[in-house]
Amino acid sequence: MNVRLEGLTKHFPSRNKKSKEVVVAVDDFSFEIPDGKLVGLLGPSGCGKSTMLNMISGLEKPTSGRVFFGDDDVTDVPPELRGVGLVFQNYALYPHMTALQNILFPLENLKGAKKLSKDEMLKRANEAARLVQITELMERKPSALSGGQQQRVAIARALVKMPKILLLDEPLSNLDARLRLQTREELRRIQRETGITTVFVTHDQEEAMSISDMIVVMKKGVLNQIGRPQDVYDDPVNLFVAKFLGNPPINVFEGSVRGGKLFIGDEDVMDAEGVSDAPVSVGIRPEGFVPKEGGRFTCDLVGVEVMGRDTSVICNHPAFDGANIRAIVSAENRIDTEKETVSFDLKPNKVFLFDKETGRRIRPGEENR
Amino acid sequence: MKKNGLKAWLYLLPSLIFLGFFMVYPLVDVLIYSLEEGYNSASQTFTGVGLYNYAYVLRDPYFMQAVKNTFILVMITVPVSTGLALLISLGLSSIGKLRELYQTIYFLPYVTNTLAVGLVFMILFKKTPYTDGMVNLLIGLFGGRSVDFIEGPYWAKMFVLSFYTVWIVLPFKILILTSALASVKKDYYSAARIDGASGFKIFTRITVPMISPMIFYLIITGFIGAFKAYSDSVALFGTNLNAAGMNTIVGYIYDMLYGDSGGYPSYASAAALILFAIVFTITVINLLISRKKVNA
Ligand SMILES: Nc1ncnc2c1ncn2[C@@H]1O[C@H](COP(=O)(O)OP(=O)(O)OP(=O)(O)O)[C@@H](O)[C@H]1O
């Protein structure tokens, strides 16, 4: 089932009772999640991701805007009737029930035509348990399970009623790096197998990029960009999105465009035809640097880290806005570490120009501002 | 290891001495009294040793009446007060505004003297030459016949006593249960709603199990408290409880020691030990059930 959000907005009353100000947790959010896709909802802490999920599940009422499941407007339907599966950030397993009882609970609440017999319930619960590989742990209470096992129980509990929509709120945040990787692949596999429309909340861009069909990047409650992970990475609409995606992160410089040339410092580093003269922020992906004797862009060399396949060139530049520039180059390039400086040519498709004030992307041929 | 054990005993010594003086010694003393037949408190002599005191107490109709009263009181007030307290705390925790105010109001009876509450109950229930009491006025309004709750039929007196007892113990239970309810994380309710549970199902399957340790605590202490009831009965029916037919076991013990017909420490001791046996048995049963049911 596809999920459509129309102008979804959520205001919270300010914590400070005296001021009349409100917290805008989600601001005029519209997008559609296609049927059977896994969407990664991505943004920094406090940007309104959980609030979004809660509005889709029905636990929070939107201040304005509508939520549609398929063709049905479910904005005023309470959560117990929406039938979505939700895995909470902290799992929220019922501590007094065993894993099996936890998984059975959603089935016991089915009513009317969907009501199941005891045997059917057990069968379904065991199926769900097999899917997340916890069949040996069914008699244990949550307190006797590890974090990763609890998380799988939570996923099984969300899946067992075969929801049309599955919502996951940072479900991997409590796991160690290995388990994280393993479980996210498992999640992806389960999602593919079941074809459930899924929203996966995370603030880890790598996690979102690796498993999502589509990512939604939000900032302070506002939708910034939506698209396939690679597309968003290759074509960010603003500086925030460009900075948020990618590891190591994009390198941002102060620069300016003059007469169809992009200048960083005094060097004209790249052609920028069709861009009108203005000061700009220049974002260069780490893989956008090509070391070349006599290249157009020269930096002070700080060091080189060899990582086998790639080499990480660490350098510095007066116009750079962070601590160290990190360029990832193929290991075949030999960098002379004796030298004070290193020169690069830039790959045009890895260099993005942004408006200095608004951070909006400037594309050649477009009138900026 | 050994040194540590010695240290531990040393630390425990002060409280052990206190317990010995004020609990073990009296208990042993009571046991001895209860076995001494024909004990005379003036001459401190007795005629023999045996179980005669127990036989006497168990054959005494006043004692049997007191046991009956106490059991009825326990069986009515413990479930009623716990259930009511649960309902009221649920109500309290679901209101947003003015919650503190309501909580304070519900807690007022707890800090009010039992005898003062008894006075209020008198006004509500007692028949005097001038008025039949407020409750009877109400019954009259609905066309019923007036009932003498204080000196009338047994069931009416039992009703007032139970009502009174529930009223007295309710605030403490509400206090315990509201804080127990407040400690249940909201996430569990959210999860249960997502899982499609109705309000009633959430109550029975999530709320009650989550606060069950506190419920059992209240039931156990409620049983013990109700078995030791005495002052409530006095507050309503005066000191001559045997005559009113509303005596309790503790009341009987008191009467045997200090009442008008008192001066029989042996009988009192036997009755006290019978009470001890009853309370002990019930508490052990309670604990066994709770061990099985409660999720710590
Ligand atoms: N019940 C509430 N009352 C007031 N403000 C709230 C409430 N819930 C959330 N907020 C505010 O709304 C904003 C969005 O919160 P939300 O929990 O959706 O963030 P999030 O993106 O999930 O963050 P995180 O990644 O840290 O979980 C925050 O500024 C938060 O302080």
Ligand SMILES: [Mg+2]
């Ligand atoms: Mg969150």
